[in-house]
Amino acid sequence: MITEPSVQPDVVRFAADRAQRYIDAGLWKGLSLATCFDSWAGAYGPRRAVIDADGELTYSRLASRVRATAAGFAERGIEPGDRVVVHLPNTVGFVVVLFALFECGAVPVLTLPAHRTREIVHLAALSEATAYVTVDVDGGFDYRDLAREVMSSVPSISTVVIDGSPAEFTALDEVRSAERTFDRVDSREVAVLLVSGGTTGLPKLIPRTHDDYEYNARASAEVCALEADDVYLGVLPAAHNFPLACPGILGALGAGATVVLTRDPSPDHTFGLIEKHGVTVTALVPALTQLWCEATEWEVADLSTLRLLQVGGAKLSSEVAKLVYPSLGCTLQQVFGMAEGLLNYTRLDDPEDLLITTQGRPLSDFDEVRVVDETGHDVASGETGELLTRGPYTINGYYRAAEHNRTAFTSDGFYRSGDQVRRLDSGHLIVTGRLKDVIVRGGENVAADALEDLLLTHPNVSRVAVVGVPDRDLGESVCAVVAPRGTPPGLPELRSFLINAGTARSALPDRIEIRSSFPMTAVGKVDKKTLIAEIGSRS
Numbered sequence: 001m002i003t004e005p006s007v008q009p010d011v012v013r014f015a016a017d018r019a020q021r022y023i024d025a026g027l028w029k030g031l032s033l034a035t036c037f038d039s040w041a042g043a044y045g046p047r048r049a050v051i052d053a054d055g056e057l058t059y060s061r062l063a064s065r066v067r068a069t070a071a072g073f074a075e076r077g078i079e080p081g082d083r084v085v086v087h088l089p090n091t092v093g094f095v096v097v098l099f100a101l102f103e104c105g106a107v108p109v110l111t112l113p114a115h116r117t118r119e120i121v122h123l124a125a126l127s128e129a130t131a132y133v134t135v136d137v138d139g140g141f142d143y144r145d146l147a148r149e150v151m152s153s154v155p156s157i158s159t160v161v162i163d164g165s166p167a168e169f170t171a172l173d174e175v176r177s178a179e180r181t182f183d184r185v186d187s188r189e190v191a192v193l194l195v196s197g198g199t200t201g202l203p204k205l206i207p208r209t210h211d212d213y214e215y216n217a218r219a220s221a222e223v224c225a226l227e228a229d230d231v232y233l234g235v236l237p238a239a240h241n242f243p244l245a246c247p248g249i250l251g252a253l254g255a256g257a258t259v260v261l262t263r264d265p266s267p268d269h270t271f272g273l274i275e276k277h278g279v280t281v282t283a284l285v286p287a288l289t290q291l292w293c294e295a296t297e298w299e300v301a302d303l304s305t306l307r308l309l310q311v312g313g314a315k316l317s318s319e320v321a322k323l324v325y326p327s328l329g330c331t332l333q334q335v336f337g338m339a340e341g342l343l344n345y346t347r348l349d350d351p352e353d354l355l356i357t358t359q360g361r362p363l364s365d366f367d368e369v370r371v372v373d374e375t376g377h378d379v380a381s382g383e384t385g386e387l388l389t390r391g392p393y394t395i396n397g398y399y400r401a402a403e404h405n406r407t408a409f410t411s412d413g414f415y416r417s418g419d420q421v422r423r424l425d426s427g428h429l430i431v432t433g434r435l436k437d438v439i440v441r442g443g444e445n446v447a448a449d450a451l452e453d454l455l456l457t458h459p460n461v462s463r464v465a466v467v468g469v470p471d472r473d474l475g476e477s478v479c480a481v482v483a484p485r486g487t488p489p490g491l492p493e494l495r496s497f498l499i500n501a502g503t504a505r506s507a508l509p510d511r512i513e514i515r516s517s518f519p520m521t522a523v524g525k526v527d528k529k530t531l532i533a534e535i536g537s538r539s
């Protein structure tokens with residue numbers, strides 16, 4: 001028998017007929033992000049492009065820094081197609097490095113500041129990156145120590161660049177050479193490798209092309225009505241899809257707006273920035289949203305310029321959603337997105353009940369969304385099922401992951417999101433849970449999210465995470481981890497509260513843990529895996 005050699009492509013491309021439809025419809029423009037950036041710089045030259053704690057750059061100044069840095073990268077051996085691990089906090093340096101890599105045709109691997117040796121070594125090795133760009137010290141952590149570990153464990157890395165004091169490495173400020181021209185990159189090639197957001201196992205890499213990512217940012221900017229007078233505040237880590245391209249930094253720069261970047265998401269710092277720079281739009285995860293809303297009670301700052309608060313990354317409870325307008329005075333936009341592609345937005349003129357209770361509807365008319373049961377059949381409208389999707393900016397496979405792609409995608413190219421949703425007749429989606437966020441207690445399935453939603457309506461519960469902890473008799477027991485508001489509630493009280501709300505006895509929490517804070521993932525979602533490990537290690 002002759003066996004085919006196993007060819008494992010790095011990237012699964014868009015099917016030709018779909019690609020042609022996206023081009024014909026004018027969604028994909030056939031431009032690389034470097035070409036786009038050039039035209040933005042040409043159109044908006046003297047306007048302010050980016051601002052951080054150390055200063056600001058106009059579009060023209062940013063463009064010359066980008067061109068000089070791109071030339072410097074090339075002089076240090078970075079070639080078109082090379083992968084470069086970018087591990088930077090929210091600074092102007094991040095924006096310069098990102099566009100300089102686009103300019104010289106390299107592919108940034110966008111890691112988050114909270115990632116540590118385990119993730120960075122894995123991502124650098126998987127992508128066979130040739131360079132690692134990071135910062136000296138941030139948030140009390142010395143990234144140069146991490147750079148040493150990356151250098152010694154990943155043989156492909158030959159260059160380390162540090163934004164700040166470089167120690168034995170190269171300073172970003174020195175990576176500048178006389179400008180030169182680079183060949184234009186094909187817009188169907190990979191522009192960035194994003195990191196998957198899962199909280200289990202090691203992250204995967206998500207290849208986003210120039211065509212799809214540019215459309216992602218431009219269409220998002222349209223939905224948010226971003227214009228040149230807008231000021232976008234980047235609070236979440238800039239390397240995450242949400243603040244990077246939904247519409248985020250790329251959408252704002254494409255619209256000629258100003259981007260303000262901060263490393264400190266706390267209200268006492270960010271409220272001052274909103275007032276100082278006249279911020280109009282920003283994006284937060286639910287936990288920060290709640291903190292910001294509460295902080296308006298004691299922080300005195302003029303937030304009147306803020307017109308839009310985007311919230312996404314995890315389910316926003318309707319309790320917190322209701323607080324946004326009264327406390328911050330701006331429109332709430334729920335965003336249900338994924339680095340893999342599909343974005344859902346509530347629209348600026350949606351009625352209030354949709355803004356508060358739904359996670360939005362697909363960005364593009366070309367997004368295909370299916371809601372299916374366990375057998376893969378479409379459920380009736382309004383029923384819960386798993387969301388499957390494909391479309392003009394959704395990947396067709398993870399990077400270098402042929403094995404995993406076989407189960408993560410259907411045979412006709414739909415991405416299996418693992419998210420459980422309900423679709424309303426308006427097309428708006430309500431996220432009801434994660435397929436995997438189910439606790440199996442004594443053989444019965446308990447949906448953690450459903451319990452969390454109910455518990456949040458208890459007056460003494462400020463925040464809650466329901467997790468399954470290993471249990472000798474039940475397999476898993478249900479633990480409600482509660483950050484209290486006022487007097488901490490007791491277990492009997494919470495159980496009778498849930499019974500009154502119609503919860504089955506088999507799904508009641510077996511225990512309660514009172515905590516003031518939760519462990520968070522790199523972008524600020526509750527990190528249930530760590531929470532379970534912490535609880536497990538104490539029981």
Ligand code: OOB
Binds near residue numbers: 196197198246315523
């Ligand atoms: C965003 O992207 P990722 O890749 O970090 O995480 C994606 C996952 C989704 O599959 C879903 O499980 C969850 O995060 N998620 C939400 C949500 N937004 C994301 N779950 C409930 N409600 C929401 N609003 O998190 C992301 C990417 C782009 C824009 C916004 C968020």
